[in-house]
Amino acid sequence: MTAWLSFLVVFLCSWSLRDLVVEACTCVPIHPQDAFCNSDIVIRAKVVGKKLMKDGPFGTMRYTVKQMKMYRGFQIMPHVQYIYTEASESLCGVKLEVNKYQYLITGRVYEGKVYTGLCNWYEKWDRLTLSQRKGLNHRYHLGCGCKIRPCYYLPCFATSKSECIWTDMLSNFGHSGYQAKHYACIQRADGYCSWYRGWAPPDKTIINATDP
Numbered sequence: 785m786t787a788w789l790s791f792l793v794v795f796l797c798s799w800s801l802r803d804l805v806v807e808a809c810t811c812v813p814i815h816p817q818d819a820f821c822n823s824d825i826v827i828r829a830k831v832v833g834k835k836l837m838k839d840g841p842f843g844t845m846r847y848t849v850k851q852m853k854m855y856r857g858f859q860i861m862p863h864v865q866y867i868y869t870e871a872s873e874s875l876c877g878v879k880l881e882v883n884k885y886q887y888l889i890t891g892r893v894y895e896g897k898v899y900t901g902l903c904n905w906y907e908k909w910d911r912l913t914l915s916q917r918k919g920l921n922h923r924y925h926l927g928c929g930c931k932i933r934p935c936y937y938l939p940c941f942a943t944s945k946s947e948c949i950w951t952d953m954l955s956n957f958g959h960s961g962y963q964a965k966h967y968a969c970i971q972r973a974d975g976y977c978s979w980y981r982g983w984a985p986p987d988k989t990i991i992n993a994t995d996p
Contacts, residue, residue: 809876811903813934815950815964816916819905821928823890825898826856826920827864828909831880831887842872847880849889855920860893867891868899876901888912888920915966915981923968923980930969930977945976 820826833848847867870877886909891900935951942949948969952961967979
């Protein structure tokens with residue numbers, strides 16, 4: 785009985801520790817435009833290889849990529865060959881499939897290496913909307929001087945002319961919301977930042993979850 789109780793205590797402690805580690809990676813929702821503007825590197829690439837590097841307690845995964853197109857980071861690193869991420873998902877490491885998909889990958893450069901994680905924006909290329917692809921090519925760059933402010937509870941109001949109110953959190957979360965998929969926040973000629981959808985003129989007076 786004593787041996788069984790000892791085993792049970794160790795198992796429960798290990799299980800609790802595992803839960804704490806799994807829950808260690810939490811990310812604040814970020815609009816794709818902010819993810820673009822806050823990244824050193826934004827590329828479209830296909831993963832062609834991977835290798836587990838013995839860095840840190842859980843290791844670092846090094847993905848070898850074939851860069852298809854670069855959207856941001858020309859001055860920092862015009863061509864990306866490797867993407868680094870934590871090997872453990874509990875530490876926000878991402879899992880990318882080899883020789884299967886093209887990905888949109890955003891990341892930061894540290895000591896000459898490109899790092900990405902669960903809190904960065906990464907997505908299979910064929911899952912991006914037409915508006916997001918246009919944003920990557922042109923529109924997001926135009927809005928990097930604007931501020932996208934998340935709205936969690938109504939009412940929400942812009943506190944400056946440089947703000948766009950992001951209301952996806954009222955019914956969706958992060959990149960999956962309608963505004964995230966179809967809108968960019970761009971500064972207009974009068975100095976105000978407002979949502980722009982591409983086929984309709986922006987209107988800074990409208991603030992709701994479906995048609996900002």
